[in-house]
Amino acid sequence: MAAPTAAETRPRAAIEARTLRTDHWRRAPAISAIVLTAFVVYASWAAFYGKNFFYKWYISPFYSPCIATDCAARDAGNVGVAAHWALVPSWWSLSPAIIVLIVPLGFRLTCYYYRRTYYRAFWQSPPGCAVAEPHKRYTGETRFPLILQNAHRYFLYLGILLNGILTYDAALGFGADTGGHVGLGSFVLLINAVLLWLYSLSCHSCRHIVGGRLKHFSKHPIRFRMWGFVSKLNARHNQFAWASLVWVALTDLYVRLAAAGWLGHGGWI
Numbered sequence: 001m002a003a004p005t006a007a008e009t010r011p012r013a014a015i016e017a018r019t020l021r022t023d024h025w026r027r028a029p030a031i032s033a034i035v036l037t038a039f040v041v042y043a044s045w046a047a048f049y050g051k052n053f054f055y056k057w058y059i060s061p062f063y064s065p066c067i068a069t070d071c072a073a074r075d076a077g078n079v080g081v082a083a084h085w086a087l088v089p090s091w092w093s094l095s096p097a098i099i100v101l102i103v104p105l106g107f108r109l110t111c112y113y114y115r116r117t118y119y120r121a122f123w124q125s126p127p128g129c130a131v132a133e134p135h136k137r138y139t140g141e142t143r144f145p146l147i148l149q150n151a152h153r154y155f156l157y158l159g160i161l162l163n164g165i166l167t168y169d170a171a172l173g174f175g176a177d178t179g180g181h182v183g184l185g186s187f188v189l190l191i192n193a194v195l196l197w198l199y200s201l202s203c204h205s206c207r208h209i210v211g212g213r214l215k216h217f218s219k220h221p222i223r224f225r226m227w228g229f230v231s232k233l234n235a236r237h238n239q240f241a242w243a244s245l246v247w248v249a250l251t252d253l254y255v256r257l258a259a260a261g262w263l264g265h266g267g268w269i
Contacts, residue, residue, distance in 0.1 A: 019131040029128065033121035035242075039249055046252050047097040052259035053252075055269075057173050058185045060252040061192055063097045064169050104248075107159040110152035112204045113241050153205045163200055167193045183269050185254060192251040195244040202233035202240050 019025070046053075046062050053060040108114050119125050126133045141149050166189075173189040175181030200206065211227030214220055233240070257263050 019128070021128070021130055025128040025131060029121045029124075032117045035246075036118060036121065039245060042249055043101065046256075047101055050097070052256045053097070055185070055255050055259040057175060057181055057183075058189060058255050058258065059169055060097075060255045061166055061169070061189075061196075061248050062101060062252050064100065065165050067099060103155065103158045103162050106151070107155040107200075108241075108245070110149045110155055111241065112152070113238050115149065153209070156200065156203055156205050156209075159196075159200050163193065163196050166196060169193070185258060185269055188251050188254050192244075192247050195240065195247050198233060199237070199240040199244040201230055202237040204234065204237070206230055207234050 043062065046060070053063040053066070059066065120127055124134050125138075141147055170186070170189040170193040173181075173183075173186040175186075207227065207230045210230050211217075211223055214223065214227075217224040217227070254263075258269050263269050
């Protein structure tokens with residue numbers, strides 16, 4: 001065995017301070033905690049409220065596809081053109097959104113970027129780069145329940161399916177099956193679908209699925225182009241994560257305000 005070098009035998013600096021950073025490193029975790037908490041509170045209320053999620057051609061992304069057999073009865077303003085799959089019997093007493101939201105919730109909870117975000121914001125593990133870990137032990141994601149984070153790829157598959165449904169909703173928002181209709185809500189649903197696609201396609205797991213385990217890109221030119229496209233999106237994954245999170249809540253709010261009559265009943269809606 002070779003003798004240790006001088007660098008290997010040099011003692012580590014005895015720094016008692018939690019960090020030597022002089023910038024406002026607490027700001028980002030604090031903002032993340034506020035935004036995530038606000039979203040969780042709003043999404044929980046929206047999921048259990050169970051009303052005003054339909055408005056003519058539009059359906060809230062929190063409730064799509066509406067899988068309860070009594071969706072129309074739950075929301076009398078529905079004209080029956082939005083996505084509606086009668087899978088859950090009418091005896092289902094809670095909101096159908098509770099089942100639908102399992103997919104986007106699981107996808108975002110296990111997302112690599114969101115893991116870093118809420119680990120820092122809520123668990124302080126770690127609170128930031130070059131900041132001391134407050135916990136004495138660190139086991140990573142090798143034990144229950146954090147080992148379930150490995151299900152992220154499977155939530156990605158389900159999320160892509162859900163994105164397809166929301167894209168279908170956006171098409172219905174333009175009157176795809178009623179002869180044509182264009183309103184502000186049409187573009188609200190369209191932007192929501194686009195942002196969700198950008199968030200999903202920029203995912204680290206998506207990048208690995210497209211170009212991972214390839215030893216020679218030259219033998220797979222199509223996958224190489226796809227990998228290059230996804231890699232460019234991946235560089236902005238954090239931006240797509242926040243934009244899609246905020247916009248999906250605003251989309252739900254828009255549909256609710258329209259259904260409740262707060263936006264009037266003009267043709268521009």
